[in-house]
Amino acid sequence: MSADQITNILLVGVGGQGIVLASEILSETCMLAGFDVKKNEVHGMSQRGGSVVSHVRYGKEVFSPIVPEGEGDILFGFELMETCRALSYLKPQGSVIANDLQIPPPSVLMGKELYPQNLSEIIKSHSADYILVDGQGLAMKAGNVKAANTVLLGAVSKKMNIEEDYWLKAIEKMVPSKAVDVNKSAFLLGRGI
Amino acid sequence: MMKEILSGNEAIARGAFEAGCLVASGYPGTPSTEILENTVQYADIDSSWAPNEKVALEVAIGASFGGARALCTMKHVGVNVAADPLFTLSYTGVNGGLVLIAADDPGMHSSQNEQDSRNYAKAAKIPMLEPADSEECKEFTRLAFEMSEQYDTPVIVRTGTRISHSKSVVEFGERITTLPIPKLVKNAAKLVMLPGNARVRHPLVEARMLKLSEDGVTMPINKIDIRNKKIGIITSGVCYNYLREVLPEASTLKLGMVHPLPYDLISKFADQVDQLYVLEELDPFIEEQVKGMGIAVRGKDLFSLCGELTPGIIHDAFYRTGLFPDLKSPFENAASDTKLPQRPPNMCPGCPHRGVFYALNKLKAYVTGDIGCYTLGFLPPLSAMDTCVCMGASIGMATGVTKVVSDEEKKKVVAVIGDSTFLHTGINGLMDMVYNQSPATVVILDNRITAMTGRQDNPASGFTLMDSPTVAIDFPMLCKSIGVKNIRVVNPFDLDETERVLNEEMNRSETSVIITNKPCVLVKREGVFQKEPPYTVSEEKCTGCRACLKIGCPAIEWRTSKDDVKKGKAHIDALLCTGCDVCRQLCKFEAIGGVN
Numbered sequence: 001m002s003a004d005q006i007t008n009i010l011l012v013g014v015g016g017q018g019i020v021l022a023s024e025i026l027s028e029t030c031m032l033a034g035f036d037v038k039k040n041e042v043h044g045m046s047q048r049g050g051s052v053v054s055h056v057r058y059g060k061e062v063f064s065p066i067v068p069e070g071e072g073d074i075l076f077g078f079e080l081m082e083t084c085r086a087l088s089y090l091k092p093q094g095s096v097i098a099n100d101l102q103i104p105p106p107s108v109l110m111g112k113e114l115y116p117q118n119l120s121e122i123i124k125s126h127s128a129d130y131i132l133v134d135g136q137g138l139a140m141k142a143g144n145v146k147a148a149n150t151v152l153l154g155a156v157s158k159k160m161n162i163e164e165d166y167w168l169k170a171i172e173k174m175v176p177s178k179a180v181d182v183n184k185s186a187f188l189l190g191r192g193i
Numbered sequence: 194m195m196k197e198i199l200s201g202n203e204a205i206a207r208g209a210f211e212a213g214c215l216v217a218s219g220y221p222g223t224p225s226t227e228i229l230e231n232t233v234q235y236a237d238i239d240s241s242w243a244p245n246e247k248v249a250l251e252v253a254i255g256a257s258f259g260g261a262r263a264l265c266t267m268k269h270v271g272v273n274v275a276a277d278p279l280f281t282l283s284y285t286g287v288n289g290g291l292v293l294i295a296a297d298d299p300g301m302h303s304s305q306n307e308q309d310s311r312n313y314a315k316a317a318k319i320p321m322l323e324p325a326d327s328e329e330c331k332e333f334t335r336l337a338f339e340m341s342e343q344y345d346t347p348v349i350v351r352t353g354t355r356i357s358h359s360k361s362v363v364e365f366g367e368r369i370t371t372l373p374i375p376k377l378v379k380n381a382a383k384l385v386m387l388p389g390n391a392r393v394r395h396p397l398v399e400a401r402m403l404k405l406s407e408d409g410v411t412m413p414i415n416k417i418d419i420r421n422k423k424i425g426i427i428t429s430g431v432c433y434n435y436l437r438e439v440l441p442e443a444s445t446l447k448l449g450m451v452h453p454l455p456y457d458l459i460s461k462f463a464d465q466v467d468q469l470y471v472l473e474e475l476d477p478f479i480e481e482q483v484k485g486m487g488i489a490v491r492g493k494d495l496f497s498l499c500g501e502l503t504p505g506i507i508h509d510a511f512y513r514t515g516l517f518p519d520l521k522s523p524f525e526n527a528a529s530d531t532k533l534p535q536r537p538p539n540m541c542p543g544c545p546h547r548g549v550f551y552a553l554n555k556l557k558a559y560v561t562g563d564i565g566c567y568t569l570g571f572l573p574p575l576s577a578m579d580t581c582v583c584m585g586a587s588i589g590m591a592t593g594v595t596k597v598v599s600d601e602e603k604k605k606v607v608a609v610i611g612d613s614t615f616l617h618t619g620i621n622g623l624m625d626m627v628y629n630q631s632p633a634t635v636v637i638l639d640n641r642i643t644a645m646t647g648r649q650d651n652p653a654s655g656f657t658l659m660d661s662p663t664v665a666i667d668f669p670m671l672c673k674s675i676g677v678k679n680i681r682v683v684n685p686f687d688l689d690e691t692e693r694v695l696n697e698e699m700n701r702s703e704t705s706v707i708i709t710n711k712p713c714v715l716v717k718r719e720g721v722f723q724k725e726p727p728y729t730v731s732e733e734k735c736t737g738c739r740a741c742l743k744i745g746c747p748a749i750e751w752r753t754s755k756d757d758v759k760k761g762k763a764h765i766d767a768l769l770c771t772g773c774d775v776c777r778q779l780c781k782f783e784a785i786g787g788v789n
Contacts, residue, residue, distance in 0.1 A: 014536065024360075027198050031362060037198065038326070040359040042302045048538035048569065049747055063437040065326070065359035068504040070524030085533050104750055105536040110574060110742045111751030113534045114758050122531055 006059035007160065008067040012086040013078030014103050015049050021174065022078075022149045023054040026156070028170035030058035033162045040065040051082055053089075075127070076156050078135075078149065079103050084119045087126045096127040097155045099135040099148065131155060131193065138189050144179070147186035154190020164191070199363045201356040204327040205294060206231035208334025209264045212290070213369035214238055216256035218249040220617065221646035222268030223303040224357035225296035229266055230649075233659060237368070238264075242649055242658045245584070245617040246271035250278045250293065257291040257347075258384060260375035262338050266294040269310050270583065274618065280317045281386050282347050284394040289375065290341035290348075292334060297353045299474045300501035305564065305583065307499070309475035310351050314452035318398050320405050321349040321452040322414065323430040327361040333414065333449065335366075344401050351451065353474070355431045355501065406453040410461075414449025417462050424517075425466025427459065427479055427490075432472045435504045440511060442519075454482050463488045468516070470495070474502050540569050542748035543724070543771025545711035546638055548685045549609070550575040551744050551775075552692040556699065558607045561594065563587040563619065565611035566645045566713075567638050574745045578609070585610070585618025591633035592626045604699050606633045613643035613651040616666065620675075626704050627676040634698045635706045637668055638685075640713040641721055648715050656718070672706045679705035686711060688778045714771055725772025726787060728765050734784035735762040741776040741785060749776060 011023045023039055030037040041054035055067045072090045077083025077098035090096065107113045124130050133155050135148035142151065150171070157167055168184055175183045199207065205228050209217060217232040217240045219225065232240040243249035246267040253265035267275060272295050279293070295310040314321035320340060324333040330352065337348040382390050409415055421442045428436055429448040436443065446462040448454070463469050463483075471480040471492035480492035495510040496502060509523045540547055550570035553560055554577040562568055562578035563586060571578035580590055591608035598606070610619045615637050623635060643649040650656045655665035669680050679701060683694050691709075698705040712722045727748075741749055741763050748769035753761035765776070765785070777785040 015538070024198075027360060031196070031198055036362060038359060038361040039198075040355060042354060042358060048541065048566065049536070050538035051536045062361075063434040064504050065355060065361065065431070065434070066503060068438075068508070068524070070505075081533055082536070084531060087531070105534045106539055106572075106745060106747070107534045109747060109750050110745065111739060111753065111758055111761060114753065116533060 006057050006062055007074070008072045009056040009074045009076060009156070010067055010072050010086055010089050011054040011056065011076045011078070012082045013052055014082060015052050017052070017078045018149045019052050019054050019078055022153055023056050025153060025170050025174045026056050027058075028174055029162055029166045030056070032166040032169055035059060036062045038062045038065040051085065053086060074156060074159050076152065078152065080119045081105070081116060084116070084122050087123065090126060093129075094127055095129040095131075095159050096123055097131045097133060097152060097159070098123065099152055100132050101135060101148075133190070133193060139186055142182055142186035142189050144182045144186070147179075147182050150183045150186040151190035154187040155193050157187070157191050158193075195365045196362055197365065198360045199327045199331070200227060200358055200360045201324070201327050201330040201352050202227035202358070203231045204330035204363050205334045205350070205352070206235070207363065207365065208331035209292070209338075210235040210238060211331070211366045211368050212335045212338040213262050213372045214264050214338065215261035215289075215375070216253060217241070217264040217266070218243050218252040219266035220244070220246045220249050220271055221643050221649040222271050222296070223646055224298060224352070224354045225266045225268045225271070225294060226646045226649065227357070228294060229658060232264065240658050242651060244652055246275040247277060250275040250282070253291055253293070254278060254282055256375075257287045257289045259288070259377065260373060261289040262372065263289060263291050264294070265291070267296070268304065269295055269297045269308050270304060270306065272310055272313050274584070276313070276317075279313070279319070279347070283317045283319050283398055284386055284391055285384050286345035287341050287347060288378070289372075290338035292337040292341060293347055293349045295349050295351050296357050297351060297475070299353055302354050305581065307475060309478060310349070311451055311478045312476065314349050314351075315478075318402050319347055319349055319452070320344065320402075320450060321351050322449055323351045323451045324356060324449070325430050325433045325447070326356070327359065327363050329449070330356065331363050336414065344405060346401055351430070353431060353501075359431075402453050405450070406456055409450050409453065409455030410458045412450060412455070415455050415458055416447045416449070417445070417458070417465075418447070419444045419465055422465060423467045424470070425462055425468065426470045426472050427462065427483065428472040429479075430474075432474060432502055432507070435502065435507050436472055439504050439508045440517065448479070451479065454479065456486060459483060459486065460488070472496065472502070472507065537572060538569060539572070539745065539747055540566060541714050542746055542769045543714040543773040545640055545685045545709055545713070545773075546570060547575065547744050547746065548688050548691050548775050549636060549638065549709060550577040552688065552695050553577040553607060553609070555692060556695055557605065558695075558699065559594065559602070559605045561587040561590040561606065561608045563608075563610040563614045564645075565614050565638075567609060567611055570609070572745070574743050584614055585622055588619050588622030588626055588635055591635065592622065592629065592631040595631045595633045603632050607695070607699060608633060608635045610635065610637060611644070612637060612639040612641065612653045612668070613649075616652050620671070623672065623677070623706070624675050631704055632702045633704065634695070634701075635704070636695075637706060637708045639668055639708050639710060642713045642716050644713045644715060648713070648717070668708045677704055677706050679703065681705070681707045682710050683707055684711065685709040686773050686775055688775060727767040727770035727772055728774075728777060728785055728787055729767070730763045730765055731784045731786070732762060734782050736782055736784070737762050738782070739763075740779045740781065743779065744775055746776060
């Protein structure tokens with residue numbers, strides 16, 4: 001990434017998964033590292049278990065807070081089907097880091113449709129750089145299943161050219177103090193994938 | 194100075210703090226809600242939720258007349274409710290600065306319409322500023338307070354969903370501490386708007402708007418930036434930032450003040466460029482005025498009147514004109530051919546609304562609905578809402594429907610409204626219903642909180658925005674006092690009781706009110722919502738009859754053999770289940786039960 005380019009990241013998943021906090025840690029990291037940063041997500045109806053898309057953009061100077069379709073550098077998925085739904089945002093050579101979690105939507109819960117089984121293949125066909133992460137499993141290793149988002153953030157961090165120190169500082173600032181240590185080790189576990 | 198990443202809403206709160214604002218009042222509404230949730234952190238600002246936007250604005254007007262700087266916040270449709278005081282406030286002007294935040298929702302991410310608030314600025318003859326990012330949200334809020342006092346006018350700051358909820362870097366300033374101390378000052382000729390006084394004030398309003406238009410020419414927030422002289426684009430707000438990336442070479446006139454327009458600055462800009470465009474979301478507000486100046490301009494022939502604009506839409510529209518050879522061809526959406534199940538929002542597991550809608554569906558009621566989480570009762574499988582127009586409309590509409598349909602159909606008419614919405618504007622409808630003797634039934638879904646916008650307190654929750662305990666409105670007593678004779682309180686988790694009471698009251702030939710008494714599962718305050726141990730499904734007893742799926746609870750999953758969606762059994766997610774007991778009552782085979 002050259003200094004004047006903008007990096008486009010999308011964080012997608014289901015309302016209630018903690019996507020907003022993850023995108024806030026990510027934005028904070030970018031700011032601490034000296035970049036201009038803008039982020040956006042839509043609140044309101046989407047909080048009631050609907051799809052959530054959070055846009056984070058950083059670079060020397062960022063104008064728009066939303067990522068244009070087809071220009072996403074990194075698609076960061078917290079849930080498999082939502083990751084697949086957001087593929088249209090991704091650049092042809094973009095990276096996908098996805099949690100292998102499946103959360104059935106209402107139509108699947110009610111037995112009207114099946115949860116699609118070929119999602120990983122679809123994602124692979126759109127991205128040459130696709131990593132599927134066992135977020136929950138690694139979070140348990142780090143000491144708390146709730147830290148899955150931070151594991152994923154660690155995996156995403158490897159795709160971004162920002163020093164580890166800024167990430168850890170952002171986690172310290174954004175996460176409640178008693179959860180900092182668990183989240184730091186979860187982050188480093190994810191970064192080690 | 195300290196730098197933070199703030200949302201537009203957080204930055205507006207910060208701007209109000211720095212401007213020396215002393216009073217902030219509003220009613221929750223996406224995307225405006227978080228402004229007051231953030232003014233609360235500043236102890237110097239008295240922050241409060243009002244029962245509706247009209248009251249909120251009146252509180253702010255009172256504070257302004259008392260000499261303080263006052264902030265009032267609401268979403269775009271809230272301005273409809275506050276329009277009555279707003280239009281006359283334009284005549285009185287202010288004492289302490291008064292800033293109204295109107296948060297539009299182009300694209301209707303969480304709204305029932307996408308009206309363009311700029312039309313209010315024009316109709317009420319009030320200046321309007323439009324920030325383009327969080328830094329401008331803070332700066333424009335500060336500036337709006339200054340302008341309000343300088344020009345003796347309320348000032349509206351218009352945001353939109355993408356401004357209010359985007360975050361970007363903001364540099365903090367100091368709070369102004371040199372403002373006069375509020376005190377009572379009588380000035381009837383300015384503040385008592387009887388015809389004789391108002392006739393004197395109106396010409397002052399017109400003169401003020403002319404002066405603002407002239408002064409707008411030199412205001413630093415209205416900026417000409419000449420780049421390629423072939424293309425000139427007049428724009429404002431978030432569209433400016435989209436444009437900077439789509440057509441970085443274009444010359445721009447960025448308007449920080451969108452009403453009144455600085456006409457002379459527009460002429461000057463038009464003279465310097467070959468092709469003039471206006472880039473604006475929703476209505477051709479700027480475009481029509483530029484055309485009215487006799488200047489050739491393009492706008493809504495390229496961009497839709499409907500929905501929000503995005504960098505992609507702007508890019509494609511300019512590309513299609515064929516006038517921008519440097520633009521690459523539009524992005525082909527390669528992923529769109531993948532059909533995935535939709536994921537609409539849903540009521541939470543344990544939501545007390547679910548049982549009510551299940552019963553209404555079963556009773557084939559004609560439900561006039563209202564605005565809140567319970568509007569989701571419209572969605573399958575509950576499918577029990579027939580109308581939703583605006584805050585408080587359910588009750589008045591139920592009265593109207595019962596005026597015209599047959600006696601048999603009258604019995605089917607039920608208005609459903611939440612606690613906060615009832616106190617917002619529903620109560621007036623209920624007065625009318627009792628007064629004019631409609632036989633309809635009203636269900637007040639009292640879940641102790643304004644839930645949809647993210648759990649805000651209201652006059653029935655027992656707490657203020659600043660978290661101090663206060664009086665809680667007693668709904669049965671309130672209804673009784675306005676003349677409702679038939680008032681029932683039900684436990685919405687008891688399906689038989691809920692259905693029986695609904696059926697009895699629907700069949701009654703006079704107004705009745707049913708109040709549900711279970712709290713929202715999201716209320717965090719201690720002692721309000723109590724989670725019970727999760728339920729389980731017995732694999733042996735479950736026959737796969739799907740009765741429990743009819744309530745659409747996210748905690749209940751239909752588990753199938755991978756190939757046949759029809760065959761399967763119900764399963765309850767122990768992490769999501771709150772033990773509300775509703776699904777157990779639907780199971781004829783006693784397959785669902787508590788832990789013990």
